[in-house]
Amino acid sequence: MGKRILVVDDEVQILRALRINLEARGYVVTTSQGGDEALRFVRDNELDLVILDLELPGTSGLEVLKTIRSKSEVPVIILSARSGDPEKMLALDEGANDYLAKPFGMGDLIMRVRALLQVNVNDPSGLSTTDFTLDFVNSVATRGGEPVELTTVEWKILHVLVLSGGRLVTDRQLLKEVFGDDEPHDAAHFRHHITQIRRKLEPEPARPRYVRTEPGIGYRFYGSNASLAGQAKRA
Amino acid sequence: MSRGTLRVYLGLAPGVGKTFRMLDEGWRRRERGADVVIGLVETHGRKLTAAQIRDMEIVPRKAFEYRGTVIEEMDLEAILARNPQMVLVDELAHTNAPGSINEKRWEDVEAILEAGIDVITTVNIQHLESLNDVVEKITGIVQRETVPDTIVRRAEQIELVDITPEALRRRMAHGNIYPAEKIDASLSNFFRSGNLTALRELSLLWLADRVEDSLKKYLDDHDIQESWETRERLIVAVTGSEGDEALLRRAARMASRTGAEILAVHVIDSGALQQRTADTTLARELTVEFEGTFQEIMDEDVATALVSFARSERGTQIVMGSSRNRKSIKRSGTVEKVLRQAHDLDVHIIAVGGEKPKRTWRRRKIGTYPWQRQLSGIAAAGVFLPLITWALASVRSNVSNSTVFLVYLVVVLGVASWGGVVAGLVAALAASALENFYFVRPLHTFQVARPDDVVAIVAFFLFAFGSNILVNLFSQRSSEAERARAEAEILARAAATVATTRDDLVPLLDSLRAVFAVPTVALLELREGEWMTELASGEEFDPAELNARFPIDDEHVLVMAGASLDNQDRQLIGAFVGRVAAGIESQRLAQESAERQAAIETDELRTSLLRAVSHDLRTPLATIEANVSSLLQPDVVWSASEQNNFLQAVNREVHRLTRLVTNLLDAARLESKIVKPRVVEVALDDLVASALETIDSQGRVFDIDLADDVPLVETDPDLAERVIANIVSNACRFGPPDQPIRICGGATSEGVELLVIDRGPGIPEKKRVAMMASFQNLSDERSGAGLGLSVASEIMTLLGGELRFEDTPGGGLTVAIDLERED
Structure with missing residues (x-):
């Protein structure tokens, strides 16, 4: 049986499009147009993922998210109305796993869904893309066949990002996973590592294809198997 | 070739029937054999108007292409070429499409008139340049198209197409003016009954060429800028006697009939020998109850002070009581004096029963010295004159009488300059008597032996008394001069103050406080029904305790604590208040004009936004529709690559639309500052x-x-x-x-x-x-x-x-x- 996904949005056309797309990929989809109905469904059913619009009539999306988080760790993807929506940040703080601003391309959504639904990603021993290979076991990296030197911190960062398999990793999460809780870190210094990784691995460092940033929010790694759908050409 | 004649149908609003009347007149002329053509008629889809055109010759309009749309304008050249006797041209204030010969239609009309062709035209009152502002204030609608007044005034005939507002609204509701979907909105906006009445009056005024002088009054009457000056003000003269209640109640009834404001005033007679502590508590309470204001002023001339107060406060009527008690001579005297002085003010004299005022007092004109000082002057005379007499008497053999007289004179002048005229007079009389008794032979009698001594004593008295008066006059003048100097200074300062902000007014309050030696001067503002302190100079105070209030406008009042002000003071403060009022008014006007400017800019923004965006929105929508509808065609089977092409195009245009809409939303959000x-x-x-x-x-x-x-x-x-x-x-x-x-x-x-x-x-x-x-x-x-x-x-x-x-x-x-x- 496929993974069960609840989609909450007040727009019937969006629900329809999402249902067709998700069902075509083998998921079991339930749709809901209101927050209260969605909460009832979450209470009574086992779910693997929730796609939640923030702008709902009645109980707001943020309220729904808080209630879900109070009793469940089910992954939640937030749909927000505008890219600059401050609600988006609130939702991420409240425990949403990822977000997508409307209007969005279906490829972007499917990529996020897949990333979040991966069963226990095994600790990757390595990764191979068209541009570079990474061997985490032996700490060997090549680019176009040529060996590339990566520092310890760079290996750590890449490991966290590749492990996330296309999920959004917030700045805070990444820093915590790489340096641990106690280490005081300098944001500019940390940024320098990202720049270096791009220089060493990306074919076009100024327009990164693999190590992408959502400015002010976090990072996302494109290139693992799960994220291939997201590689569909973006506008 | 002589210039053609111009006939204008002036309407108070759209839909009054100007065009219809114009056509009617055109037909009348044509039936009398004139060569009449239609230069341009806008029927606005109104059937009756369209029918009225019948088969009259119409000069075809000229088409202009402007930003992708075709605009039709009156063809000036064709009309001139056609050269009829008379042309009918609708909407004189219209602005021509860019690319036309003239920018404005009235310029076209001028050209036609110059060519010797008669013109009948129509214009609405709101399009007259000079009335543009007023109409905007009345209706809140900005009129962009205007025509100079002189153009219309030059017309040989101006005919007002008059219709009552009710009739116009009825026509509107019947759909004779605008299509059904616009009716409700129009009736509640431009076509509000109040608007129409105002516009109609304005039309009549303009026709009578009396707009200039009537405008102010007109605006006031219509509450367009409510002004406190226009309200009737009843000045009620209270006395602190029991008659006050009847007087105030009567005044309140009068006030309620005319919507007037009550201003109760109590004139304290500063000339009264006995300082009066009249009980005005009841009068104050009643005044508050009648929503009036209470003021107390001090002056030695009650009647003059009252009339002058009424003038400075722009009172229109004075209400005062007249006691039937004829013993109260002073009161009736005051009434007569007020009546004599109040040329342009209505004076109402109300009989207020026979009670005496609570306290009667003798009034004596004795200069401006307080009674305490006068008494102490007399006391000084009582001390110094015997002392001098004793000293002179002990050395009598060594001094001549003229020395004695001179020494007495010094004492009298001293007493007079300290204690005032009365004390001086008492001292002069006493000194004359003492001289006679102790120094003029026969001694120790009041008899005088030698005639020249009689002359000497009389001359002494006259001289002493005369000097006394002069000394008093001098000191009075010098204190007046001092006061005038202070007043001049404060006025100069007030005049020099450019009150661009509220805080600029603080120095003025400070100087007022200094000049009147009061603990507090404050400017109060009415906010949400309560008087709040806007600015203050001096000690902390409780607004309720401030006894002198000077209204500046409906929302501001100047208050002073701790002073009883006489009439002269009030005039000075009046000038000051005028200055403050001007400052506040100019600040308000500046704010209003900024707001209006902002509104206009927003309006312009919307217009240009619509223009820019309609094109940008339509293009991608058109592409999407073309591609999607192609895909949906049932009669063609598209290959996969063809389908992909269509979808790619749709995808591209969707992104384009997304960007545009995002920008529009951003613009709107930025505009609203959220x-x-x-x-x-x-x-x-x-x-x-x-x-x-x-x-x-x-x-x-x-x-x-x-x-x-x-x-x-x-x-x-x-x-x-x-x-x-x-x-x-x-x-x-x-x-x-x-x-x-x-x-x-x-x-x-x-x-x-x-x-x-x-x-x-x-x-x-x-x-x-x-x-x-x-x-x-x-x-x-x-x-x-x-x-x-x-x-x-x-x-x-x-x-x-x-x-x-x-x-x-x-x-x-x-x-x-x-x-x-x-x-």
Whole structure:
């Protein structure tokens, strides 16, 4: 049986499009147009993922998210109305796993869904893309066949990002996973590592294809198997 | 060739029947054999009007193409070529389409008249230039199309097409004026009954050429700018006696009939020997109950003070009581005096029963000295005169009588200058008697032996008394002079104060406080029904205790604590209050005009927005519709690649629409100032990369060159991304396709600078400022660019940065985006 996904949005056309797309990929989809109905469904059913619009009539999306988080760790993807929506940040703080601003391309959504639904990603021993290979076991990296030197911190960062398999990793999460809780870190210094990784691995460092940033929010790694759908050409 | 004659049908609003009347008159002339043609008639879809045209010859309109739409205008050249005897031209105030011979239709009409052709035309009152402001105030609707008054005034005949507001509203409701869907809105907006009445009166006034002198009154009458001066004010003279209640109640009834305001005043008689403590508590309470104001003034001449107070407070009527008790001579005297002085004021004398005032007192005109001082002067005379008499008597053999007289004279003058006229008179009499008794033979009697001694004593008395009066006059004059000097000073200061802000008024309050030696002077403002202290000078105070209130306007009042003011003081304060009122008024006007300006700008913005956006919205929608409907055609089976082509096109246009709508929403949000930046530290290369992901690069190559040492920037990442995306998007649109767009950035001394460099046509320097204005487009091909730029520039303002435009060396435009760096 496929993974069960609840989609909450007040727009019937969006629900329809999402249902067709998700069902075509083998998921079991339930749709809901209101927050209260969605909460009832979450209470009574086992779910693997929730796609939640923030702008709902009645109980707001943020309220729904808080209630879900109070009793469940089910992954939640937030749909927000505008890219600059401050609600988006609130939702991420409240425990949403990822977000997508409307209007969005279906490829972007499917990529996020897949990333979040991966069963226990095994600790990757390595990764191979068209541009570079990474061997985490032996700490060997090549680019176009040529060996590339990566520092310890760079290996750590890449490991966290590749492990996330296309999920959004917030700045805070990444820093915590790489340096641990106690280490005081300098944001500019940390940024320098990202720049270096791009220089060493990306074919076009100024327009990164693999190590992408959502400015002010976090990072996302494109290139693992799960994220291939997201590689569909973006506008 | 003589100039043609002009006949104007003047209407108070659209739909009164001007066009109909014009056609009617045209037919009347034509039936009398005149060669009448229609230059232009707007029927506005009104059937009756259209029917009235019948088969009258119409000179075809001339079509202009303007921004993709075809506009038809009156064909001036064709009319002149046709050369009829008379032309009917509707809507004199109309503005012609760009490209016409004249900008305004009235200029066309002038040309026709010059050609010797008679013209009948129509115009609405709101289009007359001189009435533009007033009409805007009445209706709240801005009229852009105006016609100079002189053009209409020059008409040989102006006929007012009059209709009662009720009839017009009825016609409106029946759908005779506008199509059904517009009726409700129109009836509640422009066609409000009050508006129409006002416009009708205005039309009549304009026709009578009396607008100038009536305008102020007109505005006042219609509450357009409510002014306190226009309200009737009843000045009620209370006395602190029991008659006050009857007097005030009667006045309140009079006031309620005319909607007048009550101003109760109690004149304290400063000339009364006995200082009066009349009980005005009841009168105060009643005044408050009748929503009037209570004031107390002090003057030695009650009647004059009352009338002068009434004038300075712009009172229109004086209400005073008349006791039937004829013993109260003083009261009736006051009434008569008031009646004599109040030429232009109505005086109402109310019989207020026979009770005596609570206290009667003798009134004596004794100068301006307080009674305590006068008594002490007399006491001084009682001490010094016997003392001098004793001293002189003991040395009598050694001094002549003339010395004695001179010494007495010194004492009398001393007493007079301290104690005033009365004390001086008492001293002079006593001194004369003492001289006679102790020094004039026979001694120790009041008899005088020698006639020349009689003359000497009488002369002494006259001299002493005369000097006494002169001394008093002198001291009175000098205190008046002192006061005049102080007044002049405060007035000069008041006049020199340019009250651009409220705080500018503080020095004026300070000087008022100093001049009147009161603990507090304050300016109160009425806010939400309560008097709040706006400005104050001096000690803390309880607004309820301030006993002198001077209204400035409906919402401001000047209050002083701790002083009983006489009439002269009130006049000075009146001048001051006038100054404060002018200051407040000018501040208010400045604010209002700023608000109105903002409203006009918003209006213009909306118009240009609609123009710019309708094109940009329609193009992608058209493409999408064409492609999608192709896919949905049942009669063709498209190949997979054909389907893909259609879908690619739709996808592209959807992104284009998304960008436009995002910009529109941003513009709206920025306009309404609800955007609050969320400033965090981000890397410039991340901002650029993520901005580039959101735009349609149209296959353009980017040459990105960001220095290694660029510090993190402190900004709102979403907003900054929008700025970069909009700027790069424009560069893609205008740069030549074969040239890369360079994006480079680095640290500057103040922050971080990002340059977006294109090799396009560039923008001339003088157009750059205009380009930043919202929704400004450089040309039609560039439509949409303006929106993106203006959003970018607004965002930069919000972020505290700047957008700069420079020439790219060798041609093209360079846009510099200044961002703040982390500390």
